[in-house]
Amino acid sequence: MSDQNNFGTSNSRTSNARTSNSRTSNSATSTFRTGDSGRSDGGGSITRRTALGRGAGVAAIGVASAFATAVSGSPAAAASGADVLPRAVAGVRFPTSELARKTAQFVRSVSSGTLFNHVMRTYLFGSLLCDRRGVPYDSELAFVASALHDLGLVEAYRTPAERFEVDGADAAQRFLREQRMPADRAAVVWDAIALHTNAGIATRKRPEIAMVSVGSGADFSGNGLQRIPSDTLEEILAAFPREGFKQDAIATILSLCRTKPMSVLMHPFAEVGRRHIPEFPVPTVEDLLLAAPFEE
Secondary structure (H helix, E strand, O other): OOOOOOOOOOOOOOOOOEOOOOOOOOOOOOOOOOOOOOOOOOHHHOOHHHHHHOOOOOOOOOOOOOOOOOOOOOEOOOOOHHHOOOOEEOOEEOOOOHHHHHHHHHHHHHOEHHHHHHHHHHHHHHHHHHHOOOOOEOHHHHHHHHHHOOHHHOHHHOOOOOOHHHHHHHHHHHHHHHOOOOHHHHHHHHHHHHOOOOHHHHOOOOHHHHHHHHHHHHHHHOOOHHHOOHHHHHHHHHHOOOOOHHHHHHHHHHHHHHHOHHHHOOOOHHHHHHHHOOOOOOOOHHHHHHOOOOOO
């Protein structure tokens, strides 16, 4: 992720920057700127030639900026009520609405401890980096989107072929429909999840969408952490420890590459597959270009 975020002019945290649990206009744009399940396709069943044949119409490459976390561990035990979250960490308050509480309970019940801690850190980092620039945002929307943003890595919500971001966005939308969240707000959450690994787009959208990309990117690669005081960072890591995040993340990426390799076509995760999986079948961008059916 590029480090050219333009959140605003204020460099101090403002207590009134967060418009908690209030609906913001769908036309608002962010000033964060940077330059149904089935049988999985085994990695060995797709050849490079077959993959090239499936390449037409693939969307442009996203920026490799805000990867997700791993879910290789067993799901964390479901918690109830106020036991799921503290009231605040490092000066960032968690929203207390019924939807926020149910979202936290749901994510904790289906996720590993590593995954749950990552998505909580995503919210905290995104909030802190937003507050430092005085950008107002809807804390409930930002929290719900952050908490749900990696559902596509949970095996129960993986489809055979979709990118994990889309699987996660679809799973989140189903959950939010059950909670009777208004469709326009659920649409913001869908966009935030689907775009979170593409900082070049996400950071030009409304703040709640940008925050998921920025927060998850900070937790994955450390981008932007230099703006967070060391004592604040220590408090966040004490509340939500990393617990082997790096190796679990690599294991999860490789799991996606092996079980549904075409989902990482023109995706940053393909780089990991090519490094670790012999004869990885997914073509490169150059392969797709040269295989285009034009005589030149």
